[in-house]
Amino acid sequence: MSTRDIVHIALFAALTAALGLFPPLTLPAVGVAITAQSMGPMLAGALVGAKRGGLALALFYVLVAVGMPLLAGGRGGMGVLLGASGGFVLAWPIAAFAIGWAYQRARFNPGLPGELAILAVFGIGLVYLIGVPWISAVAGLSLSQAFIGSLGFIPGDLIKIAVVIAVTRTVRRAYPALSQGR
Template sequence: MTDEGKTLPHSGQGAEPSSARRFPTGDLARVSVFAALIAVLGLPGTLNVFGNAVPITLQTFGVMLAGAILGTWRAALAVAVLLVLVAAGLPLLAGGRGGLGVFTGPSAGFLIGWLPGAAMIGWIVERGGRTPGLARLLAACLAGGIGVVYLLGVPVQAAVTGLSLGKAALLSATFLPGDLIKAVLASLVVRGTQRAYPDAVPAVHRERLQTAGER
């Protein structure tokens, strides 16, 4: 009787709040919205320059926004949701691409790089606390949205196309001006969003969840 009295409150009351804190409805909604946003940014299509097999798209801009606003794990989850839907055959990538074939093509490394790239952006922004400055936001977008994505994308492009690593890196350098512009724009958009809506700051959102969980 005494053992049951001790066990039931622990299992009944302890597991539920933990689950609620881990997957709150609001977080699932935000993840879905940003997965959709990245997909929508593919609607304008693709642009291939200098014969590069990897197209230029606006979707990296969405990855940067997701990382800076959602934070580490929610941004990674948003990108993962998109990539799973793409793998299932939905034409959600720029140019109406979809299916498992895109993960064996020249741009496969860049696509896979979106996930750790978004997580890296979120992690850097989270380290900025309740008021991450514009410089931190820009550094996060550059490190995650360009550095991490290129780090995975260039070697895979070289392997798939048969180019040397140096030549693949040179071809990918044609993306840099556009990606730098995306990083600056994403930083400005996120900074304005966070000023108008403090819950868009990952650290603030995390604090509110922790406070709600303690009540």
């Protein structure tokens, strides 16, 4: 791993933290807020690939775990990671890795349908696959109840996918060196 890789990992961890600065939109549902922060794993995976993207989000998780208030709304510490939304934060490194892997396989140019599919399957599907059973364990609900409670966040997630596609495409145009590096 080169020095540049390490710097990229640190920067995308920090970017995910910065996305938490956008004011969150809390729905009166299960207590999981709609935040711009969940675009962090999508952007990291789509821009710098599986290894760096996944490690960036793993680093973010560690920083939150040691008590930095980096989650949207200034939350942080082990307490939040064990709470209702903890499973989603845990899912981010895995999602970033999967998204990066898929983008790399498509040589960072999967085309619009490809991008939609990658981000929907790994950015939403995979995250819910981990986050929903977590809610059900923490809140003592059945899987289907936890899932229904989380459905309200899907529209927000779809908007985030659109934003991520627009952002990654523009960034790639503005910074073509990105796709040439590994």
